[in-house]
Amino acid sequence: MSTLETAARPVRMQSERASTALSLGLVTTYLSLIVALPIAALVFESTNGGWEGFWDVVTSPEAIAALKLTLWTSIAVALINAVLGTVTAWVLVRDSFRGKALVNAIIDLPFALPTIVAGLTLLALYGPQSPVGINVAFTTTSIVLAMLFVTLPFVVRTVQPVLLELDEEMEQAAKSLGATNWQTFRRVVFPNVLPGILSGVALAFAKAVGEFGSLVIITGNLPYQTQVSSVFIFSRIESGDRAGAAAVAVVLLVISFVLLLSIGAIRHYATRHDRD
Amino acid sequence: MTRFLRRFGLRGIAFTYLGVILLGPLALVFYRTFENGVGDAWDALSTPETVNAFKLTLIITAIAVPLNTIFGIACALAIVRRRFPGKGLVNAFVDLPLALSPVVVGLALFLLYGRDGWFGWLGDHGIQILFSLPAMVIATIFVSLPFVAREVVPTLREIGDEQEQAARTLGASSWQTFWRITLPAIRWAVIYGVILTTARCLGEYGAVAVVSGRLQGETETATLRVEERYESFDLAGAYAISIVLALVAVLVLVAMTVIRPKEEAVQ
Numbered sequence: 001m002s003t004l005e006t007a008a009r010p011v012r013m014q015s016e017r018a019s020t021a022l023s024l025g026l027v028t029t030y031l032s033l034i035v036a037l038p039i040a041a042l043v044f045e046s047t048n049g050g051w052e053g054f055w056d057v058v059t060s061p062e063a064i065a066a067l068k069l070t071l072w073t074s075i076a077v078a079l080i081n082a083v084l085g086t087v088t089a090w091v092l093v094r095d096s097f098r099g100k101a102l103v104n105a106i107i108d109l110p111f112a113l114p115t116i117v118a119g120l121t122l123l124a125l126y127g128p129q130s131p132v133g134i135n136v137a138f139t140t141t142s143i144v145l146a147m148l149f150v151t152l153p154f155v156v157r158t159v160q161p162v163l164l165e166l167d168e169e170m171e172q173a174a175k176s177l178g179a180t181n182w183q184t185f186r187r188v189v190f191p192n193v194l195p196g197i198l199s200g201v202a203l204a205f206a207k208a209v210g211e212f213g214s215l216v217i218i219t220g221n222l223p224y225q226t227q228v229s230s231v232f233i234f235s236r237i238e239s240g241d242r243a244g245a246a247a248v249a250v251v252l253l254v255i256s257f258v259l260l261l262s263i264g265a266i267r268h269y270a271t272r273h274d275r276d
Numbered sequence: 277m278t279r280f281l282r283r284f285g286l287r288g289i290a291f292t293y294l295g296v297i298l299l300g301p302l303a304l305v306f307y308r309t310f311e312n313g314v315g316d317a318w319d320a321l322s323t324p325e326t327v328n329a330f331k332l333t334l335i336i337t338a339i340a341v342p343l344n345t346i347f348g349i350a351c352a353l354a355i356v357r358r359r360f361p362g363k364g365l366v367n368a369f370v371d372l373p374l375a376l377s378p379v380v381v382g383l384a385l386f387l388l389y390g391r392d393g394w395f396g397w398l399g400d401h402g403i404q405i406l407f408s409l410p411a412m413v414i415a416t417i418f419v420s421l422p423f424v425a426r427e428v429v430p431t432l433r434e435i436g437d438e439q440e441q442a443a444r445t446l447g448a449s450s451w452q453t454f455w456r457i458t459l460p461a462i463r464w465a466v467i468y469g470v471i472l473t474t475a476r477c478l479g480e481y482g483a484v485a486v487v488s489g490r491l492q493g494e495t496e497t498a499t500l501r502v503e504e505r506y507e508s509f510d511l512a513g514a515y516a517i518s519i520v521l522a523l524v525a526v527l528v529l530v531a532m533t534v535i536r537p538k539e540e541a542v543q
Contacts, residue, residue, distance in 0.1 A: 019450040024360055027351045034418050035369045038384035041394055045387045084293045091290040103291075105533045109298060111472075112525035112532075114479030116499045117518040120506060121301035124308060124515075131304065148297050203374070210377025213481035213499070217506055230379045230482070237383060237486055246387065249380040256375040260368060 039253065046246035057247035065224045066232040067251065073140060073228065074208035077147040081204045082197055085155025092156070093163040110152045115213025118149050123218045138220035143228060146214040151204035158200030162193045195270035199263050206259040210252060302522065309515040320505075320516035325493045329501035330520070335409070336484075336497065337477040340416045344473050348424025349466060353458070355425070356432040373421050381418050382486025385411055389487075407489030412497070415483035420476040424469030431465040431542055432458075464539040471535065475528040479521065 046054055057063060092104055110118065122145055124130075127137040136142045166189065174184045212230040219226040221235065229248055236245035309317050320326070351370060355363065373381070389395050389405040398405055405411050439461070443453045459466075481499040488495040496504065498517055505513035 016450060020358055023350045024354055024358065027347065027354050027366065028362075030347045031351075031366060031369050034414060034421060035372060037394075038381070038388045038418070039372075041388035042380070042384040084289065087286055088290040088293060091287050095287055097287065101533070103294065105529050106294065106298065108529055108532055109302075109525060112475045112479070112528040114481060114499045114502075114518075114521050114525075116481045116502050117479075117521050117525075120502060120514055120518050121305045125301040125304045145297070149301075152294075152297060206375035210375070210380065212377060212379045212485075216481075216503060230377045233377075233379050233383060234482075234486065237379075237386065242387065242390075245383055249377075249383050252377050252380050256372065256377075256380075257368070260371050260375050 042246055042249055042253070045242060046250040048246075049243055053243065054247050054250075057244045058251055060244075062223055062227075063229075063232060063244070063248050066227050066229045067248070069140070069143070069226070070209055070228040070230075073143045073147060074205050076144055077151055077208045078201045078205040080144075080148060081151055081155045082201045085152070085200060085204075086159050086193065086197055089156045089159035089163055093160060107153050107156050110150050115150055115211070116216065119146055119214035119217040122146055122149060122214070127218070137218055138222060138226055140226060142218045143215060143226060146218050147208040147211055150211055150214050151207050154204040154207065155197060155200035158203070159193050159196040162196040163189075166192055195266050199266045199270075202259050202263045202266065206256055209255055209259075305515055305518060305522075309512070309519045312512075316512055317516040317519065320510070320513040321520065323513075325496065326498075326501055326513070326517060328493050329496045329498045329517075332409075332412075332496065333478055333498040336413050336416050337474060339413050340420060340477045341470060341473050344417055344420055345424050345466065345470055347421070348469055348473075349428060349459075349462075351425040352428035352432055352462075353454075355429055357437060370422050370425050373419050374426075378419055378480065378482030379486060382415055382483040385415055385418070385483070385487050406487060407491070407495060409495070411487040412484050412495065415487050416477050416480050419480050419483050420473045423472040423476060424466060427465045427469035427472070427539070428462050431462050431539065434542065435461045461542065464535055464542055468532070468535050468539050471528055471531045475525065478524060 049057075058067075088107070092100065092107075122142070123137055125132065126134050126142065126145060128135055136145065170188050171184050174188045175181075179187065210230055211228075212234065215228060215231055216234075219228070219231065221227055221231050223232075227235070229252055233245045233248050233252075236242075236248070351366070354360070355367060355370075386406065387393050389398070389411055391399060395405065405414075439457050440453050443457050444450075448456065479499060480497075481503075484497055485500060485503075488497070488500060490496055490500055490504070492504070498521060502514050502517045502521070505511075505517065
């Protein structure tokens with residue numbers, strides 16, 4: 001090692017440390033100001049009336065009805081996504097047809113399109129003025145439809161890369177050993193794409209549970225009937241019931257955290273599998 | 277025959293799904309907007325309130341996107357290249373906006389900056405946050421926070437730090453290394469992340485709806501304007517604004533399609 005380099009090292013390490021501290025400081029300050037502090041204020045507000053106050057609000061009939069509706073519609077949406085999202089990903093990877101690139105691009109449209117516009121467009125086709133005679137406005141079907149719209153990309157986009165990387169030789173081997181198409185899918189393809197499906201489903205479920213913009217117009221916000229939790233929170237804010245809004249919001253926050261943790265766990269499991 | 281059925285069956289299912297959920301509704305709104313010619317749509321778009329709403333959306337986006345881009349790059353570098361205590365926590369908080377309801381985001385800001393909130397004292401000093409531009413910008417930053425970081429992290433992992441180390445050994449400062457080595461290598465990921473961030477900013481509704489106070493012509497963004505027009509039974513107006521937003525979304529899709537292969541080529 002030359003003397004020049006040894007001499008230069010302490011200076012460089014100092015500037016290194018300074019830049020590390022600077023960037024870490026920037027990142028944590030920004031995150032705290034934008035994300036952590038508001039979340040803390042929310043949790044603080046929800047516990048203002050003590051644990052009992054929190055529990056009373058969360059278990060009030062209207063809040064429970066909204067939460068139940070949110071959960072079962074989101075589960076239905078997650079399951080539909082698991083099946084149809086996987087089929088769509090399969091068609092996009094293994095099928096070949098004209099305009100495939102276009103269809104592939106369109107998958108991301110729900111992400112790029114504002115949710116309020118999504119709600120409005122669904123209402124145009126499936127509302128009171130529907131040209132095809134289907135009117136599901138202000139029903140639970142409309143909730144499921146809107147949630148399906150906004151969650152469409154998730155499973156497709158998590159399964160697609162796995163299918164692209166999947167070695168078709170494995171499937172050919174299974175078939176040459178006498179496996180039927182269904183057996184090949186179930187024993188060879190499915191176990192490989194399962195982590196992709198699961199993390200996509202978890203993301204779709206999280207998005208569905210929190211969805212708001214697309215539901216405002218199409219569901220009509222009827223308490224006990226079509227009022228999901230996010231809409232419940234919004235109407236509580238508008239009526240000045242901050243404690244009520246905050247308590248239900250904390251429930252949604254906990255659900256989000258749990259889902260993020262499980263997505264992390266699925267990813268961890270899937271990559272560990274890769275290394276084996 | 278079964279082969280034919282299987283192949284076209286799956287394709288049929290996928291197409292029907294996309295058609296029923298996505299393309300059918302959009303096509304109809306497009307048709308309805310221009311049913312009576314372009315003139316009507318133009319009239320609906322050129323009202324002062326609507327023009328103001330689009331301006332406000334653009335202003336918010338112009339502030340939120342650069343801030344989130346700088347943060348996203350710094351955050352990705354910290355997550356991939358540094359070891360520090362609380363890294364897991366940083367990771368969790370960066371991802372949170374992806375999974376959290378926008379209404380919850382809006383409420384959290386509403387409580388923090390409201391009159392009785394921890395930052396409520398700012399209002400006593402004449403600094404208006406809630407129901408004005410600052411709160412709307414913060415809400416938009418919150419919901420669009422993860423995208424740049426999430427795009428850059430995998431690319432940073434993939435390219436490794438050998439080139440960066442080589443530059444350092446040759447005497448480059450960390451700033452030089454970043455501009456000459458790291459940034460060029462991650463540029464497509466950054467651009468892709470910026471596109472996603474922009475789309476999310478332009479389209480944000482729930483969080484902004486809570487913190488804006490929705491004063492017409494003052495704190496009404498384009499998406500809030502869509503809802504306001506719908507509530508006022510002005511469907512033509514709501515459709516016209518929606519079509520503009522949808523066209524922007526299509527532009528975003530085109531940009532995504534062009535840039536994704538370049539980003540993946542790096543990875």
